Amino acid sequence: MGTIAGAQNILAGLKNSGIDLIASVPDINMLQLLNLLYEDKDIAHVPVGREEEGIGVCTGAHLAGKFPAMLMQNGGLLNSANGLTTTALQFGIPVVLMIYYAGDIGDNAFHMVGLVTEPVLQGLGIKYIVMRDPAKVQQDIAGAVTLANSSKRPVALLLTRAVL
Amino acid sequence: MKRFDCLKSLAALLDPSTIVVTNVGPICREWNALRPSDANLLQVNLGLCAGVGLGIAVSLPHRQVVMLDGDGNLLLNLASLADLANQNLNNVVHIVLDNESYEGGGGLKSATAGKADLAGIARSSGVPNASTVTSLEQFETVARQSLSTPGHHFIVAKVEKGSVDKLPTLTLDGKEAKYRFARHIEKTEGVQILRPRYTHL
Numbered sequence: 001m002g003t004i005a006g007a008q009n010i011l012a013g014l015k016n017s018g019i020d021l022i023a024s025v026p027d028i029n030m031l032q033l034l035n036l037l038y039e040d041k042d043i044a045h046v047p048v049g050r051e052e053e054g055i056g057v058c059t060g061a062h063l064a065g066k067f068p069a070m071l072m073q074n075g076g077l078l079n080s081a082n083g084l085t086t087t088a089l090q091f092g093i094p095v096v097l098m099i100y101y102a103g104d105i106g107d108n109a110f111h112m113v114g115l116v117t118e119p120v121l122q123g124l125g126i127k128y129i130v131m132r133d134p135a136k137v138q139q140d141i142a143g144a145v146t147l148a149n150s151s152k153r154p155v156a157l158l159l160t161r162a163v164l
Numbered sequence: 165m166k167r168f169d170c171l172k173s174l175a176a177l178l179d180p181s182t183i184v185v186t187n188v189g190p191i192c193r194e195w196n197a198l199r200p201s202d203a204n205l206l207q208v209n210l211g212l213c214a215g216v217g218l219g220i221a222v223s224l225p226h227r228q229v230v231m232l233d234g235d236g237n238l239l240l241n242l243a244s245l246a247d248l249a250n251q252n253l254n255n256v257v258h259i260v261l262d263n264e265s266y267e268g269g270g271g272l273k274s275a276t277a278g279k280a281d282l283a284g285i286a287r288s289s290g291v292p293n294a295s296t297v298t299s300l301e302q303f304e305t306v307a308r309q310s311l312s313t314p315g316h317h318f319i320v321a322k323v324e325k326g327s328v329d330k331l332p333t334l335t336l337d338g339k340e341a342k343y344r345f346a347r348h349i350e351k352t353e354g355v356q357i358l359r360p361r362y363t364h365l
Contacts, residue, residue, distance in 0.1 A: 021219075021223065023219075044222060048215070049243025050241055052212070053214075053244050055212070056219060056241075059212070060216035060219020060220035063220060063346050064353075065350075066223045087338075092342060094359075149359045150359075152358075
């Protein structure tokens with residue numbers, strides 16, 4: 001589920017970095033964060049049925065002047081690989097991918113997805129940080145936003161339970 | 165009904181400020197020939213025409229957004245219909261040029277050649293105004309009505325397979341499509357989309 005403090009920390013990092021629209025597909029480990037998002041007035045929230053569609057939403061939002069992020073589990077990263085390639089990377093769209101790292105060391109489900117997550121990001125040419133330290137959350141989000149903007153590419157943050 | 169004729173009548177009805185998102189394939193080539201404009205975002209890849217349109221429509225609720233989608237394209241991400249509906253949008257005209265086939269993929273049948281009814285799916289997904297048209301006259305009537313009434317409109321235009329001769333070649337790639345569109349939005353909305361690369365200089 002995550003903790004309320006973890007969710008507040010991440011939400012503050014997103015806001016401080018200028019993120020103002022989030023597309024999401026739920027994962028139970030991000031439940032607290034999603035609950036905050038549903039109530040938040042500053043960040044537009046667009047729940048979607050499939051992660052790839054969320055990449056489309058973030059692309060449209062960026063081209064309409066927003067700074068978007070996509071919240072999903074790493075299984076959803078695999079679902080969105082085509083959209084990331086043929087739309088976000090091909091067009092050159094800065095979008096922050098906030099990905100719950102299922103199957104990470106210490107996680108108890110989806111070990112196969114965990115195994116391929118980093119190689120898939122590497123294969124797609126998407127830079128990423130594995131977030132393990134709550135004290136560095138704000139800095140990591142700010143760094144991802146800066147690189148997404150300057151490279152005009154998606155940048156990924158892999159969220160482990162330690163920061164949620 | 166020919167797709168090109170539908171698009172031609174649509175082009176005549178559109179306000180120059182209307183944003184148009186098209187999928188990749190013959191639709192975008194035909195549309196580019198009929199309504200060349202930087203308010204078009206052309207060549208959105210498989211399955212994401214509706215999603216990209218959703219992102220734009222949510223972000224710019226005061227701008228009219230038209231999506232020119234294909235049946236195969238929309239079938240890839242059908243949840244887009246439900247997600248669009250749940251945003252209660254007032255600025256969307258989503259048009260599916262339904263040729264019941266994967267024309268760009270060799271012409272094999274899509275699910276709409278069988279039992280699938282996209283307008284029915286849209287209606288059941290919560291899209292308030294969903295209709296299917298089979299003649300150019302009907303298309304013009306519904307398109308005019310949809311464009312002039314705030315709301316979320318969904319039109320399935322049943323069209324023949326095949327394009328027209330002598331369409332101009334589209335030399336635009338994804339990056340140029342993005343830059344043109346983004347510059348247009350920057351100019352017309354007074355916002356900054358393409359941010360500086362070197363903020364420390």
